[in-house]
Amino acid sequence: MSEVVIRAARIGDAAALESIERECFSDPWSLDSLLSSLASPLYYARVAADGGRIEAYLIASLVLGEGELLRIAVRPGNRARGIGRALVEAMLKENPGITPWRLDVRESNYAARKLYEAIGFKPVIRRRDYYEKPREDGIMMILEG
Numbered sequence: 001m002s003e004v005v006i007r008a009a010r011i012g013d014a015a016a017l018e019s020i021e022r023e024c025f026s027d028p029w030s031l032d033s034l035l036s037s038l039a040s041p042l043y044y045a046r047v048a049a050d051g052g053r054i055e056a057y058l059i060a061s062l063v064l065g066e067g068e069l070l071r072i073a074v075r076p077g078n079r080a081r082g083i084g085r086a087l088v089e090a091m092l093k094e095n096p097g098i099t100p101w102r103l104d105v106r107e108s109n110y111a112a113r114k115l116y117e118a119i120g121f122k123p124v125i126r127r128r129d130y131y132e133k134p135r136e137d138g139i140m141m142i143l144e145g
Contacts, residue, residue: 004083006090009045009057011038016054017047024073026133034059037070046090048074048083058087062098067091069103072112079111088119092143099145104138106131116141 009017014034021028029037037043037059044067048056056074060067069091074084092101104127105112113123121141130138 004048004050004055004081004086006046006048006086009038009047009059011035013047013054013057014038017057020054020057020073020075021071023075027131029071043070044091044095046087048087050078056083056087058091060091060101062095065098067095067098067101069101084112085115085119088115092119099143101143103141104130105141107137107139113139113141116143119143 014031017034017038018028018031021034038045042061042063044058044060044062046058047054055078057072058069059071060069069088072084072087074081101121103116103121105116107126117123121143123139124142125140127138127140129135
């Protein structure tokens with residue numbers, strides 16, 4: 001594989017993001033939701049492309065000086081390559097004035113929780129039955145500036 005390049009997501013990337021959503025999530029966002037996120041100035045969106053093909057993406061909201069990581073997904077065949085970490089680190093580096101950062105993660109998603117903790121996010125609360133399909137608790141994590 002060639003070198004992974006992180007760049008700003010564009011409206012034209014929405015179909016690729018929708019495909020990754022269906023591969024990675026039991027509750028995928030719709031194409032309309034993705035398009036709205038990509039078009040809004042209140043959202044930060046990046047893709048990671050390998051040889052021109054989008055292999056991962058990240059979407060976060062930026063409101064009133066605070067950030068929330070809403071979506072991050074890496075195609076299953078490209079996990080454990082550091083792509084997810086690179087996307088989160090780019091988000092933090094490119095938005096230095098944003099604090100705190102917040103996210104929710106499935107309790108059973110140990111790989112993601114380990115990644116977030118390695119970056120500095122701390123678990124702060126368990127959200128009972130936060131996720132559906134399947135129903136599962138969520139863990140809210142926060143990264144303070």
